Amino acid sequence: MSVETTLLVQTLVSGLLIGFVFALISVGLTLIFGVMDIVNFAHGEHLMLAMYFTYWLYTLWGVDPLYAVPVVAGLLFLLGVLTYRLVIRHVLDAPMLAQIFVTFGLMVFLRNLAQLLWSEDFRRIGDTLVTGRLELFGIFIGTPQLVASVGAALTTGALYWFLKNTRTGWALEATAENKEVAGLMGIDPERMFALAWGLALASVGVAGALLATFNPIFPEVGAVFVLVAYVAVALGGFGSVTGAFVAGIIIGVVQVMGGFLWEPRFKTILVYGIYLGIVFIRPQGLFGRR
Amino acid sequence: MALFEVHGLTKTFGGLAANRDITMRVEQGEILGLIGPNGAGKTTFFNCVTGFYPPSAGSVRFQDQEITGWPPERVCQAGIARTFQIVRVLGDLTVLENVMIGAFLRHPRVPDARRKALAVLELTGLADRQDQMARNLTIAGKKRLELARALATEPTLLFLDEAMAGLNPSEIHAAVAIVRRLQEQGITIVMVEHVMKVVMPLADRIVVLDSGQVIADDVPERIAANERVIEAYLGEKYRAAS
Amino acid sequence: MLRNRLPQLALVALVLFLLVFPTLFPEPFLLRTMILVLLWSVLGLAWNIIGGYAGQVSFGHAIFFGLGAYTSTLLLNNWGISPWLGMLGGALVAVIVSAIIGWPSFRLAGHYFAIATIAAGEIFAVLFRNLKWAGGAVGLYLPIVRGDRLVDFQFNESKAMYYYIVLGMLVATALVTYWIERTRMGYYLKAIREDPDAARSLGINVTRYKLYAMVISAALAAMAGTFYAQFVLYVSPKTVFPLALSIQMALVAILGGTGTLAGPIIGAAVLIPMAEYTRVYLAGRVGGLHLVVYGLLIVLISIYQPGGLMALLRNWQHRRRQRKLAQAAPVTAPAGGMGDGSV
Numbered sequence A: 001m002s003v004e005t006t007l008l009v010q011t012l013v014s015g016l017l018i019g020f021v022f023a024l025i026s027v028g029l030t031l032i033f034g035v036m037d038i039v040n041f042a043h044g045e046h047l048m049l050a051m052y053f054t055y056w057l058y059t060l061w062g063v064d065p066l067y068a069v070p071v072v073a074g075l076l077f078l079l080g081v082l083t084y085r086l087v088i089r090h091v092l093d094a095p096m097l098a099q100i101f102v103t104f105g106l107m108v109f110l111r112n113l114a115q116l117l118w119s120e121d122f123r124r125i126g127d128t129l130v131t132g133r134l135e136l137f138g139i140f141i142g143t144p145q146l147v148a149s150v151g152a153a154l155t156t157g158a159l160y161w162f163l164k165n166t167r168t169g170w171a172l173e174a175t176a177e178n179k180e181v182a183g184l185m186g187i188d189p190e191r192m193f194a195l196a197w198g199l200a201l202a203s204v205g206v207a208g209a210l211l212a213t214f215n216p217i218f219p220e221v222g223a224v225f226v227l228v229a230y231v232a233v234a235l236g237g238f239g240s241v242t243g244a245f246v247a248g249i250i251i252g253v254v255q256v257m258g259g260f261l262w263e264p265r266f267k268t269i270l271v272y273g274i275y276l277g278i279v280f281i282r283p284q285g286l287f288g289r290r
Numbered sequence B: 001m002a003l004f005e006v007h008g009l010t011k012t013f014g015g016l017a018a019n020r021d022i023t024m025r026v027e028q029g030e031i032l033g034l035i036g037p038n039g040a041g042k043t044t045f046f047n048c049v050t051g052f053y054p055p056s057a058g059s060v061r062f063q064d065q066e067i068t069g070w071p072p073e074r075v076c077q078a079g080i081a082r083t084f085q086i087v088r089v090l091g092d093l094t095v096l097e098n099v100m101i102g103a104f105l106r107h108p109r110v111p112d113a114r115r116k117a118l119a120v121l122e123l124t125g126l127a128d129r130q131d132q133m134a135r136n137l138t139i140a141g142k143k144r145l146e147l148a149r150a151l152a153t154e155p156t157l158l159f160l161d162e163a164m165a166g167l168n169p170s171e172i173h174a175a176v177a178i179v180r181r182l183q184e185q186g187i188t189i190v191m192v193e194h195v196m197k198v199v200m201p202l203a204d205r206i207v208v209l210d211s212g213q214v215i216a217d218d219v220p221e222r223i224a225a226n227e228r229v230i231e232a233y234l235g236e237k238y239r240a241a242s
Numbered sequence C: 001m002l003r004n005r006l007p008q009l010a011l012v013a014l015v016l017f018l019l020v021f022p023t024l025f026p027e028p029f030l031l032r033t034m035i036l037v038l039l040w041s042v043l044g045l046a047w048n049i050i051g052g053y054a055g056q057v058s059f060g061h062a063i064f065f066g067l068g069a070y071t072s073t074l075l076l077n078n079w080g081i082s083p084w085l086g087m088l089g090g091a092l093v094a095v096i097v098s099a100i101i102g103w104p105s106f107r108l109a110g111h112y113f114a115i116a117t118i119a120a121g122e123i124f125a126v127l128f129r130n131l132k133w134a135g136g137a138v139g140l141y142l143p144i145v146r147g148d149r150l151v152d153f154q155f156n157e158s159k160a161m162y163y164y165i166v167l168g169m170l171v172a173t174a175l176v177t178y179w180i181e182r183t184r185m186g187y188y189l190k191a192i193r194e195d196p197d198a199a200r201s202l203g204i205n206v207t208r209y210k211l212y213a214m215v216i217s218a219a220l221a222a223m224a225g226t227f228y229a230q231f232v233l234y235v236s237p238k239t240v241f242p243l244a245l246s247i248q249m250a251l252v253a254i255l256g257g258t259g260t261l262a263g264p265i266i267g268a269a270v271l272i273p274m275a276e277y278t279r280v281y282l283a284g285r286v287g288g289l290h291l292v293v294y295g296l297l298i299v300l301i302s303i304y305q306p307g308g309l310m311a312l313l314r315n316w317q318h319r320r321r322q323r324k325l326a327q328a329a330p331v332t333a334p335a336g337g338m339g340d341g342s343v
Helices: A003-036 A043-061 A065-086 A096-118 A143-165 A167-177 A179-184 A189-211 A221-236 A241-261 A264-281 B042-049 B072-078 B095-103 B110-123 B139-151 B169-184 B196-202 B220-225 B227-232 B236-240 C006-024 C028-053 C062-079 C083-105 C110-129 C160-182 C184-194 C196-201 C206-232 C243-256 C262-281 C284-304 C308-328
Strands: A133-136 A139-142 B004-013 B016-026 B031-035 B057-062 B080-082 B157-161 B188-192 B205-210 B213-218
Touching: A003 A043, A003 A139, A003 A143, A003 A167, A003 A189, A003 A221, A003 A241, A043 A065, A043 A096, A043 A189, A043 A221, A065 A189, A096 C110, A096 C243, A096 C284, A133 A143, A139 A143, A143 A167, A143 A189, A143 A241, A167 A179, A167 A189, A179 A189, A221 A241, A221 A264, A221 C110, A241 A264, A264 C083, A264 C110, B004 B042, B016 B042, B016 B213, B031 B042, B031 B196, B042 B157, B042 B188, B072 B080, B072 C196, B080 B139, B095 B110, B095 B139, B095 C184, B110 B139, B139 B157, B139 B169, B169 B188, B169 B196, B196 B220, B205 B220, B205 B227, B213 B220, B213 B227, B220 B227, C006 C028, C006 C160, C028 C160, C028 C184, C028 C206, C028 C243, C028 C262, C062 C083, C062 C110, C062 C206, C062 C243, C083 C110, C083 C206, C110 C243, C160 C184, C160 C206, C184 C196, C184 C206, C196 C206, C243 C262, C243 C284, C243 C308, C262 C284, C262 C308
Parallel strands: B031 B188, B031 B205, B080 B157, B157 B188
Antiparallel strands: A133 A139, B004 B016, B004 B057, B205 B213
């Protein structure tokens, strides 16, 4: 393969890999929106917390991030349920403005709390089980990136399986479809909402723990990822898990290719431009029903 | 030429045809009743002709002008007002302010709009409650308010979507009196109704919808005896009488 | 009788206080803080027009602030155009840009619109960071002009003129808000905010009115941007386009009470001194403390009192009045509203 082609394929692969992680993060966001019509503006901050938890587990107790994944996922699940019970529940029937402000306020609160507690310094996790890289057909793949990608894909798959093949999963989808009818069928919407938040944040927990193996950790790290998640949710169709998954991967590839073919510093504009393009041209996204 | 004409109106959602090839007219000054069993497509029809849904096919003409596909605000500006099946008053405003919002269409200045609104409140018997918060009204009061607000836009044609639903007999009596008064003032009215006891004596003419299509278009006496109508309502007829 | 006039007297006292403030408190830090309070009152009121009255939450208003700052600065640096004219130029640019961004975005429901504004905001920040002729990431410095003449819009000996200019801007912005509230536009915006479809059924062109609110809001924010540029004599993407600035504009209005005239002013009066104090005296790690408090405040306000401090104030006044009525008339009179179904 020529150098250009190798470089192209290299970029494509790395975009694909990060795309799976984007997908997992986006799936959580779309799950919450699908079930209760609320955008979690603090989603990026929850990711950030997951990354910091992973970092502290590693730094203070030497827990390898790979083992930390279930722990952080569990912690984030609890955080999700707690966030729902303490905060979100109160604004379910409030006007949309209040709902927007609440998660927005959470974002401001968490981001600056992290800055206060842990300072702006970039932190990195050192050697882990997955440190290193592989070479396949002349393409170099970082092992952490590969593991993160596989982990994200598996988690999304598990979530999808859960939603389609278990009674609780069906109950969740039914609640997303029509809250009142689901209630009439004996499904407790409160439990479903709490579950949605728990699962969404747990997904972000897995993504964060995996990201922590190669991505720097700092208070604003969530901002970049959540932007992609917003766009992926819109592109995939608000509320569609499949859509968010596919869209996450697409954006992963597009933004990295955009940086390669055009200018790396315009990657953000490209992604934002996609968002604006979608909501203006095809508001329901690829798989959306709204 | 009728005041309002609909030709071949069709509205499909996905594969479902909520309105199918509806053709009908409304004459100036009459009260037209639009009835039909649940799911017949009455509210869809309202939404299509008042600009909330773009029709999939067909044409809507008002005062000999093509208004098909016009957005709701343009429809209202042309002289067609409507109320909603699930009442939509602006809860955070007072009764007077709600009606003023309607009045502003023809009276841009605040004092003029206020005067017009007060007049409409008098007409609809809400004057004594003008400073109450709209969200504190009873259902009957809210429906009355929505009607007043629509009236303030000075419509030529008024669409009422189940204005009598949820009202007790004395409230219905009062509402019917208002509708009659409106007809006297020259406003043409189309009312979707389920309460047969109300619509039969009130309407000059009745159009019956079933499964998205017109199955009858006649004066009330003949509608009551119409085979197809009775069939569509089989069972419903007895429920509607209560 | 004097007690009845208390609110009016308080207002007069406040106005007098504001007018003589620079003479009473010439100390630079205090004066500067006050200038910022007034500036943020303007920004909060500007945001309030589209975010509070029209109900379209924007987290990208820094775009217009930045455009105002950059437009007047570029006109001044490159062509020597007076900052006062530059201010108008900035407002014009903001009007055009806000119309272009807003018009297609208005049909987006609340959340999606908010995200779109964040997106747009970030695009502008990145854009200006990469525009060499606009200074890039480094930004632009304004030339220092001695003489403290009004026409130069620069005062280096004493900051008092800045104070009076921004006070004037606040009065103008408050008048604009007041005018909107009292005319058809205010009523229409309220209807649009509560129920856009019902509004349309009453003949209101929702998109057009949102557009009006948007461009007015953008123009005001842009003029504030020009003032800021002339005040600090430096503009850069980091200082005039950041998301944090957009957030603070929204926050000032939310805390004080959206959709009210006094709300954003109260919000600024509470928030800005706190921000300045923590920034200067608790600098370093604890410098972000005020933002943590902000975040918490927004959450609490959204849950318990979405109407902000104004609503709290009104509730307190209402309860006081109720108590007074109860004391004055021990014989119970029928409460308003006949729930007996009579019409």
